[in-house]
Amino acid sequence: MNSLFPDIAVVSRNRYTEELCGDHVELQKGDNRTILVMADGLGSGVKANILSTMTNILSTMTAKMLSTMLAGGMALEEAIGCMLETLPVCGTRNIAYSTFTIAAMDKDDYLTIIEYDNPPFLFLRDGRPHHVERVTKTVHNRQLIRSRFQVQEDDVVLFYSDGVLYAGTEMQLNQDWTGPDIAEFMQYMYFPDYSARTLVNILMDRVLELYGEKPYDDSTVCGIKFRKRAVLNLMIGPPHDPEEDAGVVKEFLQRDGYHIVCGGTTADIVASHLGRSIVCEPAAAESEIPPVCHLEGVDLVTEGVITVSYVLRNIRETFAGQDIEERLRKNDAAARLSRYLLDATDIFIFAGSAVNPAHQGQGSQFSFSYKMRQLEELAELLRRLGKDVVLHYC
Secondary structure (H helix, E strand, C coil): CCCCEEEEEEEEECCCCCCCCCEEEEEEECCCEEEEEEEEECCCHHHHHHHCHHHHHHHHHHHHHHHHHHHCCCCHHHHHHHHHHHCCECCCCCCECEEEEEEEEECCCEEEEEEECCCCCEEEECCEECCCCCEEEEECCEEEEEEEEECCCCCEEEEECCCCCCCCCCCCCCCCCCHHHHHHHHHHHCCCCCCHHHHHHHHHHHHHHHCCCCCCCCEEEEEEEEECCCEEEEEECCCCCHHHHHHHHHHHHHCCCEEEEECHHHHHHHHHHHCCCCEECCCCCCCCCCCCEECCCCCEEECCHHHHHHHHHHHHHHHCCCCCHHHHCCCCHHHHHHHHHHHCCEEEEEECCCCCHHHCCCCCCCCHHHHHHHHHHHHHHHHHCCCEEEEEEC
16 A cells, blocks of 8 residues: 555536536546556547547557556556557647546556647646656657656646647736646645645636636646545444444444544434443525434444435535535535545445335335435545545445
8 A cells, every 4th residue: 555645536528618527537546556647639629529529439448458567567668558558649730639648646646748739738846846857768659758756645737738828818818827837826826735636727717717707628637646545434314233333333433534424313323332421513494415423432423325316416526626615615514524525535334224214115216225325426436536445344
């Protein structure tokens, strides 16, 4: 296990009036490496989305191949060469249908970045731009730029598609918004406690402002912040066998990290084990999200399936590269639970498999299978965001 965890965040914005984005981001975790790939399709919108579909597939293949090949001792460039060999070039403009940036994070806290025709990445150490040696190599007649360096706690790497550069209004290149300008801006905006999610959204908000909220190119920002591991334990639903309640609660509470309980019955079981009372906040007016409750010895207590459904929406949109920071700043149960999940690096979910009779009546939308599907989707989305997740049924 890495001593540092790569906290990864991505945000994308389509070209104004376009429904699809020509940028694609793929994250894959292998036994020894975490691979983040950003591919930028030629053009923007629907055309770029279609043209870069193949690159997206190749990016997925490459990420999966790299974990296996590198474990066997193959050089990173050899694996990339396999992709470049099949990547077509536009006959009219003599440029690739898709450019890409690949970040490969090793277990020994070394980061390798390979860039092909994308803007140079930005590396921040102590909040300031930090020089990294960049070596140009030719693979299959294409020029790749390779960087490799050991990261430290709180180091930040940002890379982005070319829609982020020269952002300006009226489809004119803004010569006051170049790579060095972006570096200066991020240095000014950096704060040590900011997560990767906050940093990428700060940059994208500035890009949209420069575009006058009408970007004329697809824009994507990927961020990686290297941080200490943060463990979160989530208990939702009581165990299948009531006789196992005490043992499961004891195991849940003894684990290191934050502790969150979802569901009224589950909270009652934990409160009984602790010998303490649950105190609920007043319900917010006109809010469909059940209120937050408090229990000494637990970091957060919420309702179950309804709250989790709102959390799932937040995680889905985060995974899709959408900016939900304004929603996450709220103080409701879904926002609080979403923040905990997105800020965690290692998540252990105690998924109680007891059937709630109140949810089994005719017409109820909260069946047992619905709750299980919720948890399975939540766990999978969190894994695809780069987190280490264990879904433990009890």
